[in-house]
Amino acid sequence: MKIKTEQFQATAREELKTRHTRTHLDLVGLLLREKRQATMGLFPDPAAALDLGRTIRAEAVERLPELLEQFERNAAARGAVVTWARDAREANDHILRIAKEHNVRLVTKGKSMVTEETGLNEVLLKNGIEVFETDLGEFIIQLLEKPPYHIVGPALNIPVRQICDLFLDKGIMKEPTLDPVELGHAARIFLRDKFHYVEMGITGVNMAVAETGTIINVENEGNIRLTKSSPRIQVSVMTLEKVVPTMRDAMHMLRLLCRNSTGQLLGSYVSMDTGPHGKGELDGPEELHIVILDNGRSSFYRDTEAREILRCIRCGACMLECPVYGKIGGYPYGWAYSGPMGQVLNPLMLGQERTRDLYRACTFCGACKAVCPAGIDHPRKFLSYRAGDARGDPTYGAKRRPWTERSFMEMFTWATKRRWRWDLGLRSVRPFINRHAREGFIRNMKGPLAGWFKSRDFPGMAPKTFHDGMHKRGK
């Protein structure tokens, strides 16, 4: 997958023009929010349930190395083959090797953000292996060659007419239709053959249970179950933070995941593998390969603040809550991970220099943090990246801000540090500011501050400060 995080502003501007995207997203967002609140409200104590989820994820991340070893031990004891991959390349090479060893020509995939991250499809296709995304949304964007729009609904924004044209063009169906149900049915028929004859299935992992060595997938369509049931070889790829301590923890997280991502009590299908299939079974994998992918995560794990993002369970709730995402949609974020979770994760994975617009696209309303079942404080992370920029901190490749901004900030800090400087400053800038104010607001300005005023207004200043006024009355 091409990384386009640098083009955030340009893409956002484009997306703002497509009205369709916005009105539709607004509706979906409203509906989902209502369903989420209703299902979360079914917990006897919703706040405590949320709190427990956050604690489980925090514990899982703090105990990460120990839990991963325990998970590997238990999964291997049941016959799963566990492999560790340092980066995307190692993971892809490994999966390609398994495919080649078994002469695999046809692969189906369940939706997984991690293989989106590693660009696995391109690698398999280049080696002559047919790969089909089978989640309806992923299937559509694979045909369109577009990145996912949202981690839960990757093709939510694509208009029906475009899907119809696409399906006709690619021979998925013969007769045009604008009915989403019939389009879905055409995809069912087309993919059914693939499921029947698939030789290797590739899935992501929602949770890996350390205590039992079990991997868990949650879905609604059944494509993951088919991908795990029909072929003889199953490869499930997980990033290393997917692990939870116990099966009980997994069950609680399952409830939180489903309620927060789609407002369901539970996804239609939750499937749990503890090793490959047993003796005499007619379906299910003879070989179960689990790939644990690092891809840079263990490096920022050393930073106790940064590692907080590893708690994320990919529910997607923060995106639909985010007022910025609500306007611009998923594309501007330029990678597999969009919205607030992407704004936190992408700078750590890709470096701050190419993602600096991401963590500035924030109103600091805190809606993401409030909803997050994993207990991530997104706004706080944005502030720390921005502070990193100001310092030119090389840890995540921050690049210093322009000298104009820096010197302005230094002056500002200097001025605010002493009471008399501040008062003096106020008095001296007041006439200047008020001269530019129209109807009590400065709406634009020339010079180095022009950019700031493009999207903000600054109120004019009262002739006297509150303090001065009080002072006078007191006398």
Place this chain on the structure above:
Amino acid sequence: MSQTGKDEILGRLKAAPKKAIPPRPAVPPLNELALNREETIGKFVENLTSLGCEVHRVRDPGEALAKLTEIARAAGLKRILASEDDVVAPLDLPGWGRQNDIEVFTPKDCRDREDFKRIAFEEAQAGVTGVDFGVAESGTLCLIHDASQPRLVSLAPIRHIVIVPADRIRPVYETVTDKLFAAEGTAPSHLTFITGPSMTADIQATLFAGMHGPKDVTVILVEETAA
């Protein structure tokens, strides 16, 4: 790659500074745990119904078969794939099929994996299974997969008919998983929680059933089972 990769990754994780593990907050038990038998069954049925599943309550296995006949007639079923789990096997569905002019395939009839897959994907108009547990909190059907309960029976055909003994209904997931995952090495290799039909909302958020799996999930809830 794997050994050095693993050592490197774990090495970095272990060398990282530690932070205190936060204490677990107290969470009140789920409401379903306080329900009596009849209420638990009621909750299970209520949840299934709101998922769009048809639920038929019958007294005994004889009535269950009669209901199955009715369902098969109404839907015009001619070819059914049935599992051989401990709920369905005692019903002798192949015998029932002969009486009702319905071809019933079972895993035993299949020559091999390919043959089974052909029947599951191409032939069967419905899959019939039992359950190992039902869970009231979300109307969930729990299936343990083994030689008698292949995965595709409840998945590949467009219709899934499930026979649920009432005494297998449990209040919450943990009552099921605590038992199944209690001892090391005894956990089922594959466990599925089915909650309603196969769904999608990927095109313009239009919700519809029958994406890749069953479009209809019909539950026959049996009050008393023989044994």
